[in-house]
Amino acid sequence: MKHSIEYVKGYWNEFIKVEKCNKNLNSIVRESWMRCRKNGIDYINGNIKIASKSQLNLKLKENKELIDVSRPIMENLYNIVEGSGFVIILTDKEGYIIDIIGDEELIKIENSNFVIGTSWSEEAMGTNAIGTAIYLDKPVQIIGAEHYYEKNHSFTCSAAPIHNEDGNIIGSINMSGNYSKAHSHTTAIVVSGAHSIEKQLTLIKSNKVLNVIFESMSEGMLVLDEDLKIKSTNRMASKILGVSTDEILNTNIKSLLKNIDFIKNTLKVDKKYHNLDCNFYVKNRRIKCSVNAFPVVIGEKIKGTVITFNSEGYMHKVANTIAGFNASYKFEDIITKNEEMKKTIEFAKRAALTSCNVLIEGPSGTGKELFAQSMHNYSNRSSGPFVAVNCASLPKELMESELFGYEKGAFTGATKEGHPGKFELANRGTIFLDEIGELPLDMQSKLLRVLDNNKITRLGGTYEKILNVRVIAATNRNLRQEIENKNFREDLYYRLNVMNVKTIALKERIEDIQTLAEYFVYRLNLKSSNDHKTLSEKYLECIKRYEWPGNVRELRNVVERSYYLCEVDNITEEFLYGHIVKTKTIITDSQKEIMSMEKMEAENIRNAVNQANGDLIKAAHMLNISRATIYRKVKKYSIK
Numbered sequence: 001m002k003h004s005i006e007y008v009k010g011y012w013n014e015f016i017k018v019e020k021c022n023k024n025l026n027s028i029v030r031e032s033w034m035r036c037r038k039n040g041i042d043y044i045n046g047n048i049k050i051a052s053k054s055q056l057n058l059k060l061k062e063n064k065e066l067i068d069v070s071r072p073i074m075e076n077l078y079n080i081v082e083g084s085g086f087v088i089i090l091t092d093k094e095g096y097i098i099d100i101i102g103d104e105e106l107i108k109i110e111n112s113n114f115v116i117g118t119s120w121s122e123e124a125m126g127t128n129a130i131g132t133a134i135y136l137d138k139p140v141q142i143i144g145a146e147h148y149y150e151k152n153h154s155f156t157c158s159a160a161p162i163h164n165e166d167g168n169i170i171g172s173i174n175m176s177g178n179y180s181k182a183h184s185h186t187t188a189i190v191v192s193g194a195h196s197i198e199k200q201l202t203l204i205k206s207n208k209v210l211n212v213i214f215e216s217m218s219e220g221m222l223v224l225d226e227d228l229k230i231k232s233t234n235r236m237a238s239k240i241l242g243v244s245t246d247e248i249l250n251t252n253i254k255s256l257l258k259n260i261d262f263i264k265n266t267l268k269v270d271k272k273y274h275n276l277d278c279n280f281y282v283k284n285r286r287i288k289c290s291v292n293a294f295p296v297v298i299g300e301k302i303k304g305t306v307i308t309f310n311s312e313g314y315m316h317k318v319a320n321t322i323a324g325f326n327a328s329y330k331f332e333d334i335i336t337k338n339e340e341m342k343k344t345i346e347f348a349k350r351a352a353l354t355s356c357n358v359l360i361e362g363p364s365g366t367g368k369e370l371f372a373q374s375m376h377n378y379s380n381r382s383s384g385p386f387v388a389v390n391c392a393s394l395p396k397e398l399m400e401s402e403l404f405g406y407e408k409g410a411f412t413g414a415t416k417e418g419h420p421g422k423f424e425l426a427n428r429g430t431i432f433l434d435e436i437g438e439l440p441l442d443m444q445s446k447l448l449r450v451l452d453n454n455k456i457t458r459l460g461g462t463y464e465k466i467l468n469v470r471v472i473a474a475t476n477r478n479l480r481q482e483i484e485n486k487n488f489r490e491d492l493y494y495r496l497n498v499m500n501v502k503t504i505a506l507k508e509r510i511e512d513i514q515t516l517a518e519y520f521v522y523r524l525n526l527k528s529s530n531d532h533k534t535l536s537e538k539y540l541e542c543i544k545r546y547e548w549p550g551n552v553r554e555l556r557n558v559v560e561r562s563y564y565l566c567e568v569d570n571i572t573e574e575f576l577y578g579h580i581v582k583t584k585t586i587i588t589d590s591q592k593e594i595m596s597m598e599k600m601e602a603e604n605i606r607n608a609v610n611q612a613n614g615d616l617i618k619a620a621h622m623l624n625i626s627r628a629t630i631y632r633k634v635k636k637y638s639i640k
Contacts, residue, residue, distance in 0.1 A: 009145040009153070016043060028136070029146045032127040035135075036148040041126045046149040049119035051096055056117040063092050066162070066171055067099050069200045074101050074173070077193050086177035086186075087114055088193075093169050095121035095131050106177065112155075114176070125149050129157030130174045137161055137169060139194075141187045144179035156182035160194035165202050173197065213463060216407055218420050219308040220289075223296070226267060226304055228253045228260065240289070240311045241282050253307075256280050266295040266305045275428065275468045278309070287311055290428055292466065310427075327373040327386035327430070334370060335519055338509040344501060351499035352378040357451065359436075359496045360474040362503030364626045365553030368474040369434060371501055376430040381470055384429030389422050392438035399443050404450070406459035423456050423469055430470045436496065437477035437488060448492045471496065476626055506551040513544050516552060520559040521571070533563060538573040547601055549625045549633065576600070602637040605630065609639055 008029075011022040019037065021030045041047055051059060060067070067090065074088045078101050087102025096119045100107065107114045113125070122131035126148025133140040139160040145153045159174035173193045175186045214221060220237030222230050229252055233245050241248070241256070254260055257278060265271045273293040280287040289309040296304040331345055351358055352375035360368045369388065376386045394402050405421030423431055433439075439447065450456055451471065455464045473496045482488035506513065517535055525531050539562070548554055562575035605623065612618035620630040633639075 008143075012145040012153075026146065028132065028140060029127060029142065032122065032132050032135075033148055035122060036126040039123060041123070041148060043126065043148055043150055046126065046151070047124050048113065049096075049121070049124040050115075051117040051119070056096075059092055059096055059098060059117075063098050063171065065201070065204070066090070066092075066197070069204065070162075070171075070173065070197050071099060071101075073193050073196045073200070074099065077173075077175070077189055078102055080189065081175070081177075081186075084177065084181060086175055086181070089114065089120075089130070089174040089176060091120060091130055091134075091172045091174065093134065093171055095119050095124070095134055095172070098171070103177070120174075125152065128152060129159035129176075130172050133159040133161050133174075134169060134172055139187055139191050141182075141184070143182045153179070155179055156186070158186040158190050160187075160190045162194050162197050164198075165205060213461075217308070217463065218405075218424065219310050219465075222248075222253070222307045222309075224253055224263070224305045224307065226302075228263065228305075231304070237309075240309065241280060241287065242285070243282055256282060263293055263305050263307070266293050267302050270295050270297065270302060274466045280309075290468075327376040327382075329370050329373040330377050331374045334367065334374065335512065335516055336509065337511045337515060338504065341504050341509060341512070344504065348375055348501050349378055351375065351501065353380070354499065355470060356498040357470070357496050358472045358499045358501060359479075359493075360472065360501045360503065361479070362474075362476065363505050363551055364476045364629075365551030366503035366505060367552055368476075368503055369432065371503065372430070372432040372434075372472045372474060375472060376432075376470075379430070379470065381429050385426050386430050386432065387422050387426040388432040388434060390434045392435040396440060399440070400446065401459045403443070403447070404456045404458060405461075407461040421456065421458065423450065423467060424458075424465065426469045427467050428469075430472060433471065433473040435475060436473040437475040437479055437482055441487070441489065444489045444492050448489065448495060451492075451495045506548040506555060510544055513548075513555065514540050516555055517543055517559050520556050521563060524560065524563045531569070533566065533569050533571055535559075536570050536572045539571055539576065542573045542576050549601070549629045550623060554623070554625070601633070602639070605633050605637065606639050609634065 008025070011025050015021055015033055015037075021033060025033075036043070070090050074090060078086070078088050085103045085106055087100055087106050089097055089102075090099040092098050097114070097116050100114060100116060106112065113120070119125070120128055120130035122128070122135050125131055127142060128147055128149070129140045129142045132142065139158070141156070141158040143156045147153055147155065147157075155176050156179045157174055157176045159172050161169045162171045162173060164170050173190050175190050177186075214232075214234045217234060217236060220240045221232075221234045222237055223232040225231050229250055230248050231250070233248060238245055248256070253263060257263075257280060259278065262271075262273045262276060266273070272295070273291070276291045276293070278289055278291040280289055289311050291307060291309040294306045294308075295302045296306060331349060334341075334345055336342060336345070348371055358372075358375065360371055362368055372388070373386060376382060389403070401419070401421065403421050403423055405419055405424050433447075450467075454468070455466050457464050479488050479493050479497075483490045483493060506516075517540065521533055521535060525533060543555065543558070550557070558576065562571050565575050566572070605619070608619040608622045609616065612622060616630050616634065617627055620627050623630065625633075
C-alpha cells in the first residue's frame, strides 16, 4: 500500500508540473484530475465553498428527513470503526456536509474541512470520494495523493451516492480517515450504509402513502394484532365510534364488539368477511355498522386482522344529504283499473323480493321511477338508502366520479376529503339508474365491471370497496335496437335485464285517465285547503279522447295548469285548448268549438314548435315528451 501511495504521489507531481497523466493511474482518478484542471481548481488552496448561515439552515431543513433517517445508520457504521480514527459524513446532493459523526481529533484538525456546511464537490475540493462519487453516480474510494487538493493527501475517503425511489441522487455517505488506514472494506461499508438509507426512505414514503390512504378512506378502519388488540385506527373510525384514537388504541376488540367469532376465524383459517351486520358498543351506545374483515398475511403466517366498517345511520344520512332523495312511493300509490297494469304490479312485487337486477322499460311519463321506488320499499332493502341517478343529466367528464366517487386530489377541483359516489351511497340499498340508454359506451363497460364483481374503485384511488347494491335501471329507448346500432352493450343489457318490468302508455289505459285526473285534483284541493274544485264531464270527455304522448306526467301537468287557471269550482274544457303544458294562451269564446283530439294535438305541437323557434328538442321539453315522439308527430302532422 505504502509503495503504491508513493507512486501515486509521483504521478500527482508529474501531472501538476507537466500536465501529463501516467497511464498506470486509476482511470477514475485520471479523468477526475483532467476535469479539475479544465475547471481551474486550485490544487494548493482548493476552491473552498462554505454555505452561509441562511443557506445552511435551508439545506438542513430541506434534508431533515434524510438526516433523521441517516443518523442511526451512521451511528451503527461508526460503531464498526470506532477508535480507528474515522469519521462518517453525510452530504446533500451538491456535496455539502449536513451531518458528521466520528473521531473528534480528525474533525478538529486545522484545514480538514470536515465541518457542517462545507462543500466537498469536485468544483470545491477537486478529486475526492464525495464529489467524484456524486459526479459519477457510483461508489468511489480516493486514497492519499489521488486527491487533487494537496492538503487532502493525508486522507483516505470512501463514498457512495444515496438515491430516492426515482433513482435520483439526494446525497452521499462517506467514510474518511488517515490514508494509512485505507482498506477496500470501507467502500463496502458505505455502500451498505447507502442502501440501508435508501430502503428506509422508501419504507417511510410507502408508510406515508399508506397513511394518506388510511386517513382518506370513507370507512372506519381498525388494525388488530394476533391478540385482537387494536394497534391502529383512522380518523373515520374515531368519527363513527365517537372516541379518540388514544381511547381505543391497544384495547381488545372484545371491548367494542360482543360477537367476535368472525374475527377469530380470519386469524385461524384466512377467511374474509363482507357486509356483516354488527353492533359496536361504545360508552353505553350501540352503533349498528356494516363490517368487513380481512386477515393480515405476512409470508405464510396470519399476523392480524383489518376491520373496515361504516355506520348504517351515517351512510344513510350521507346518502340523503348528497343525493337528496328518499323512496317515498309504494305500490299502493300506483292508481290503476287496467288489468295489464295490475299484472305488471304483481310481477314487480315478485321481482322486488329477489336480489336480481331489474330493467324497467316504457315511454316517458309512465311511472318508471314510481315503480323503482315501490320495488325498493317492497324489498328487504327498504331500510337501506335509495339513490336515484339520471344518466342523461350527468356531464360526461364527471360521470365516473359521480357514480363511483373520487379520492382526495383525484382531479382539479376535487374536495380535500374525497367524495363517495352514488354506488357507494347506495350500499345495502338500491340505486336507480334512470335513462340508462344515455350512458356512453366507455361508462357502460365500467358499469358492467361493477355489476360483475360488486366492487368499485374511486377515481384516483387504489382501494377496492365491496358493495351490496341492488340495481334498478330504466329506459324509454328500445335497447335491442340500440344494441344493433352499436350504441349499447349487449352484455350489459343482459346483466341488467334479469327481471324486466314494462310500464304501459296512458293511451292504452283509457280507463285510468279519469281516475288519475280526479286524483290529481283531489291532491291539489288538499294543498289549497279552501278549494273544492271538480272536473266537468266535457273536460273528462276531452282528456279521454286525447292520445297523451307525455303519458301520466303530461296529464298531471295539464290538470294542474287547468286547476290554477280556472277561478271557479267546476273546471271546464276551455282550459284544455291551446298549448297544453307551457303556453299561457287561453282560447277565446269564438274558439270554444271542440276540436278533434288529433287536431288539438297537432295544434299543441305546432304552437310549441313556433314558441321554441323551430327547436324540436326545446319543444319536446316544453311538452314533456321525448325527442323521438316529437320527431314522429312533426312528420305525422307535416309541421314545419
